Each structure stands twice: as structure tokens, then as C-alpha cells.
Amino acid sequence: MKKHFLLLGFLIASFTAGFTTSLSAQTPSKEAVLKVEGEVLKTLSISISDFAKMPHVEANMKDRDGKIQQYSGVPVIEILKQAGVTLGKDLKGENLTKYMLVRASDGYEVLFSLAELDPVFTNRVIILADKKDGKPLENGIGPFRLVVPDENRPARSVHEVSHFIIRFAKE
Numbered sequence: 242m243k244k245h246f247l248l249l250g251f252l253i254a255s256f257t258a259g260f261t262t263s264l265s266a267q268t269p270s271k272e273a274v275l276k277v278e279g280e281v282l283k284t285l286s287i288s289i290s291d292f293a294k295m296p297h298v299e300a301n302m303k304d305r306d307g308k309i310q311q312y313s314g315v316p317v318i319e320i321l322k323q324a325g326v327t328l329g330k331d332l333k334g335e336n337l338t339k340y341m342l343v344r345a346s347d348g349y350e351v352l353f354s355l356a357e358l359d360p361v362f363t364n365r366v367i368i369l370a371d372k373k374d375g376k377p378l379e380n381g382i383g384p385f386r387l388v389v390p391d392e393n394r395p396a397r398s399v400h401e402v403s404h405f406i407i408r409f410a411k412e
């Protein structure tokens with residue numbers, strides 16, 4: 242009789258363990274999104290699959306070893322246009338004191354003035370990349386990374402971008 246209880250206890254324990262393991266394995270991880278917020282007409286929340294459907298271009302940057310790397314992604318300016326950021330003919334006067342703070346999921350942050358991103362001011366095209374060599378970016382780099390061409394240090398080419406936040410520097 243005692244043996245049967247032991248067996249029953251073992252069965253219950255293994256069932257519970259198996260069940261909790263499969264539960265945690267199935268818990269859907271929150272899908273990564275890019276959020277665009279702050280001084281915008283429309284706050285955006287762009288999923289990986291929505292992002293993949295946007296028109297892509299290629300951009301090159303030098304990595305920290307000085308090697309040229311090519312990525313594919315969406316020009317940052319196109320994302321900001323969708324959010325209704327003051328650009329083009331509206332990027333004048335006090336709007337020239339606006340900036341974009343780029344935040345990553347590890348807490349890393351860098352900033353760009355809007356004029357650094359607008360083709361009215363510059364020919365340099367900064368992209369938010371989601372692909373390299375036709376493949377999604379690896380964990381810790383993607384799903385989205387900034388690719389800033391023509392910079393002597395790749396420190397503003399932020400990995401794991403989670404937010405573009407538009408703010409006024411003017412007091």
C-alpha cells in the first residue's frame with residue numbers, strides 16, 4: 242500500500258513539474274516593437290512584421306574594428322514622417338531645437354538633432370536596420386539597430402532600439 246502512495250506521489254510530482262515547464266515555455270514573450278513618441282502628431286508602435294513591410298534601403302557603416310558592414314532597413318526620416326514630426330519646410334525656427342533620443346532595451350541612449358536626419362539639411366541617410374545579409378539581426382543587436390554611415394566611431398549605431406523619443410531642447 243505504502244508503495245502505491247509513493248508511486249502516486251511521484252506521478253503527481255512529475256505531472257506538476259512537466260505542466261509548469263510547458264506552461265512557462267508557452268508563455269508568449271511580448272513581441273518587440275519600436276515606439277515613436279514625444280513631440281509627434283501620432284504616437285507609433287511598430288511591430289517587427291509591420292516594419293518588415295515598410296520600404297527598405299541599404300546602408301553601410303564601419304564596425305568597431307573598422308570593417309565595413311552593410312545592413313538593410315528603413316530610413317529614420319520615413320518613420321518620423323509617419324509620426325508627423327516637424328520636418329522639411331516645417332523644420333525651422335524653434336523646431337530646430339528639437340532632437341530625437343534613441344533608447345535601447347539595455348538602457349543605452351544617444352541623440353540626434355532633427356536637422357541631422359532631414360534630407361533638406363543632409364544627404365546622409367541614417368537607417369533603422371532589421372536585416373543583415375538578408376537575415377534578421379541576432380539577439381542583442383536586433384530586432385532593430387541604428388546604422389549611422391560616415392561616423393568615425395560606431396557609438397551612435399544603437400543596438401536593440403526600442404524607442405525614438407522626440408523632444409524640445411528649448412526651455
Ligand SMILES: Nc1nc2c(c(=O)[nH]1)N[C@H]1C(S)=C(S)[C@@H](COP(=O)(O)O)O[C@H]1N2
Nearest residue numbers: 304305345347349395396397398399400401
Ligand atoms: N544598445 C546598445 N547599443 C550600442 C552600444 C551599447 O552599449 N548598447 N554600444 C555602442 C558602441 S560604444 C559601439 S562601438 C557600437 C559597436 O557596434 P558594432 O558591434 O556593430 O561594431 O555599438 C554601439 N551601440
Ligand SMILES: [Mo]
Nearest residue numbers: 305394395396
Ligand atoms: Mo564603442
